[in-house]
Structures are given as structure tokens and as C-alpha cells.
Amino acid sequence: MATLGTDVQTPRLAAARIGSDVGLLLAKLHAAGSVLNNKALADFGLRERSFSVLTLACSGLEPTQRELADFLSLDPSQVVTLVDDLERRGLVERAQGKQDRRAKIIVSTAEGRKMHTKARAAMDAAELDQLSGLSDAESQELKRLLRKALWGAAE
Amino acid sequence: MATLGTDVQTPRLAAARIGSDVGLLLAKLHAAGSVLNNKALADFGLRERSFSVLTLACSGLEPTQRELADFLSLDPSQVVTLVDDLERRGLVERAQGKQDRRAKIIVSTAEGRKMHTKARAAMDAAELDQLSGLSDAESQELKRLLRKALWGAAE
DNA sequence: AAACAATCATTGACTTTTTCAATGATCCGT
DNA sequence: ACGGATCATTGAAAAAGTCAATGATTGTTT
Numbered sequence: 001m002a003t004l005g006t007d008v009q010t011p012r013l014a015a016a017r018i019g020s021d022v023g024l025l026l027a028k029l030h031a032a033g034s035v036l037n038n039k040a041l042a043d044f045g046l047r048e049r050s051f052s053v054l055t056l057a058c059s060g061l062e063p064t065q066r067e068l069a070d071f072l073s074l075d076p077s078q079v080v081t082l083v084d085d086l087e088r089r090g091l092v093e094r095a096q097g098k099q100d101r102r103a104k105i106i107v108s109t110a111e112g113r114k115m116h117t118k119a120r121a122a123m124d125a126a127e128l129d130q131l132s133g134l135s136d137a138e139s140q141e142l143k144r145l146l147r148k149a150l151w152g153a154a155e
Numbered sequence: 156m157a158t159l160g161t162d163v164q165t166p167r168l169a170a171a172r173i174g175s176d177v178g179l180l181l182a183k184l185h186a187a188g189s190v191l192n193n194k195a196l197a198d199f200g201l202r203e204r205s206f207s208v209l210t211l212a213c214s215g216l217e218p219t220q221r222e223l224a225d226f227l228s229l230d231p232s233q234v235v236t237l238v239d240d241l242e243r244r245g246l247v248e249r250a251q252g253k254q255d256r257r258a259k260i261i262v263s264t265a266e267g268r269k270m271h272t273k274a275r276a277a278m279d280a281a282e283l284d285q286l287s288g289l290s291d292a293e294s295q296e297l298k299r300l301l302r303k304a305l306w307g308a309a310e
Numbered sequence: 311a312a313a314c315a316a317t318c319a320t321t322g323a324c325t326t327t328t329t330c331a332a333t334g335a336t337c338c339g340t
Numbered sequence: 341a342c343g344g345a346t347c348a349t350t351g352a353a354a355a356a357g358t359c360a361a362t363g364a365t366t367g368t369t370t
Contacts, residue, residue, distance in 0.1 A: 010306040013226040016214035018207055022282050022294075023188050024227070025301035027203075030181040031228040032305070037178050048182075052173055059171035066318060071168040072179075073186040075358065080320060094319095102318040102365045127177050133307050138300055139177075145289060145297040146180035150187070151165040152288050221347065230329065235349060249348095257336045257347040 033130045040126040044119045045089070049074070051119055053082050057092040057108040058116045064103040091115055188285045195281040199274045200244070204229070206274055208237045212247045212263040213271045219258040246270055 018024055037048045046054065052072055056063050065083060069076045083106055086092040091112035097103030108116065131139045173179055192203045201209065207227055211218050220238060224231045238261055241247040246267035252258030263271065286294045 011222070011226055013211060013214075013216055013218055013222055014302075014306055016211055016216055018210040018214070019302070020298055021207075021210075021278070022286065022298060022301070023185070023192050023203055023278075024207060025298060025305065026181055026185040026188060028228055029301055029305055030178070030185050033178050033181060048178055052176075052179060055173040055176075056168060056171055059168075059173070061168055061171055063168055064318080065320095067166070067168055071166055073183055076319065077321080077359090078357075097318085100318075100366070104319065123176070123178075131177065131304055133304050134300060138303070141296065142300040142304065143175055143177060143180060145293055145300070146177070146184055147169075147174070148293070149286055149288050149297065150180065150184055151169055219347080231348065232330090232350075233328080252347085255337070255347075259348065
């Protein structure tokens with residue numbers, strides 16, 4: 001299994017006080033992870049974001065584009081571009097909103113679901129790779145803390 | 156104390172399997188944090204990145220621009236721009252590398268250190284705000300896990 | 311029911327950020 | 341001393357982000 005290309009050992013500057021800044025830690029881990037994820041998804045012609053859209057389209061939650069924008073922290077116009085691409089490739093479709101006819105609901109096609117299954121496996125492997133420095137329990141705890149920081153207690 | 160402007164409660168889509176993707180969680184928390192941090196730094200004419208550079212310049216570690224680029228996951232040319240700005244404002248200076256005369260060491264000026272002290276206080280408050288959903292122990296644990304995922308065990 | 315403001319997806323313009331190749335200076339190994 | 345590598349810098353090109361305007365539709369107010 002390949003390992004992170006960058007920062008395989010603690011760099012000198014991590015000693016600085018900024019090495020504990022949550023913002024920087026998030027930025028670095030996110031940057032490193034994006035490289036891994038996009039590499040893993042390249043075989044499928046996907047990137048982190050289009051994969052996220054495809055995943056949600058496959059979720060059965062019938063998200064509107066507005067919901068996708070909010071959830072993925074994107075501008076609505078960026079969602080248009082992402083959905084355009086996936087729709088052109090026959091992986092998702094725009095359906096009319098049920099209560100609100102202004103909204104478009106994004107749903108996966110059968111082909112989209114097949115693609116998603118394969119891409120998901122690659123993503124899981126990439127995530128395992130990225131968190132290879134943590135034990136399974138620690139990985140779970142990290143995800144729990146991230147979720148809690150974002151959305152509160154839950155459970 | 157102000158609270159996160161976005162996602163004050165769990166959104167509908169968080170239920171999807173993707174709501175556990177480390178990549179997405181990192182992206183979202185990082186995005187939300189950046190907004191907060193940049194808002195906190197705006198009073199000082201700084202942004203997340205220039206603050207990071209200023210912090211490292213104040214650290215006493217005498218980083219070279221190459222080290223800054225590596226540590227901050229930036230292209231060397233982006234570091235040039237950041238240092239240009241801080242230097243123009245008299246907050247940091249470029250010094251000649253000690254062993255390597257190609258390299259430029261970035262050091263803070265007295266004024267830079269004053270600025271950094273004030274900005275640091277604002278950043279600490281922003282971080283507290285961002286992690287207000289976590290207990291102190293959880294915040295510490297989150298930071299530890301992020302560091303470990305990035306740089307391995309260490310202490 | 312007519313009018314009004316608000317929201318959704320979309321487009322297009324604009325700015326910012328990222329990426330990358332080329333360059334001169336300097337370093338290191340031979 | 342030579343040749344290949346690394347550093348900071350520049351500039352160009354590509355990608356991503358931001359934002360206002362628009363038509364369709366909704367909910368609300370009168």
C-alpha cells in the first residue's frame with residue numbers, strides 16, 4: 001500500500017506553536033487527503049466533489065441542488081457544473097422537485113450506482129491509507145469528533 | 156460569542172454514508188473554520204495564510220521559504236507573494252540563509268511580533284468558537300489525532 | 311386574487327487561487 | 341572545474357471561487 005507522499009516524518013516547523021492550530025492541521029490533512037482521493041478517483045473520471053455528488057445522488061435522500069450546495073459548502077453555480085458533468089455522462093439525472101417545482105432533485109442512474117460502488121471501494125482504500133498512522137479506534141474517534149464539531153452531539 | 160454561521164444543526168444529508176467520509180468532514184470543518192479565522196484576522200489585514208507565515212516567522216525557527224511552502228502545503232511561488240506582502244508592511248524580513256545562500260530565511264520584525272500577538276489572541280478566540288461543540292478534552296484529543304494522522308506518533 | 315418579496319437553478323462576468331515551466335544564483339558530488 | 345540539483349522568483353495559463361442578474365416558481369400580504 002502506498003503511503004502519503006508528503007511529510008512522512010515530522011517536519012522541523014511542526015514544533016512551532018502553529019503546529020497546534022486546528023485550522024492549519026485541518027488544511028494540511030485535507031490537502032494531503034485530497035491528493036490521495038483524487039488519485040484514487042482518477043480511474044473513474046471522478047474527483048472528490050463529483051464523487052460526493054454522486055454519492056448523495058445514490059443515497060436515496062433525493063437531495064436538491066440547493067441542499068447539495070449547502071452540504072458540500074459550495075456555491076450553487078458550482079453544483080450546476082458538477083451535475084452537468086455527471087448528467088452528461090449518464091450517471092445522474094435531474095428530476096423535478098416534488099413539493100417545489102423550482103428545485104431539481106438529483107438522482108442516480110443504474111450506471112451511476114455501478115460507478116459509485118466501484119469508486120467507493122477506491123475511496124475507502126484511500127481513506128485507510130490516509131489514516132494509516134491511526135489505530136482503528138482512533139480513526140473512529142477522529143471521525144466522531146469531526147462530526148460533533150460540525151453538527152453537535154448527535155447519536 | 157458568535158457561533159458558526161452555517162449548519163447550526165445537523166442537516167438532512169448528513170445521514171448519508173458520505174457523512175462519515177473523512178475527506179468531506181475535513182473539507183467542511185476547514186471551510187467553516189477558514190471563514191471564522193479570516194473574519195477574525197480581517198481587523199489586522201491578515202488572512203489565514205499570511206498569519207501562518209507571520210507565526211512561523213515569529214517562532215524563532217528561522218524557516219526558509221521552501222520550508223514554509225512544504226509545511227503550509229503551498230507552491231513556492233505562493234510563498235513569495237505572501238512574504239512580499241508581509242515584508243512590504245514591515246512585519247517580516249528576508250534574511251540570507253546561513254548555510255545556503257540561495258535560501259531566504261523569514262524573520263519577524265518587532266512590529267511583526269506585536270501584530271502577531273494581537274492576531275494570535277483573535278485566532279485563539281476563533282478556534283474556541285469553532286470547537287465550541289466539543290469539550291476541552293475533546294478539542295485536545297481532536298488536535299492530537301490530527302497531528303498523529305499527519306506526522307505519526309510523536310508526543 | 312393580485313401583488314409582493316423570497317427562493318431555486320442557471321448563466322455569465324469577474325476575481326482569486328492554483329499550477330507549472332523557465333530563469334539566475336548557488337550548492338553539492340565527482 | 342564541471343554537471344546536475346535546489347532555491348527564490350517571475351510570468352503565463354488553467355482552475356476554482358465569488359457574485360450579481362434572470363426566469364420560473366413559491367409563499368405571503370393585502
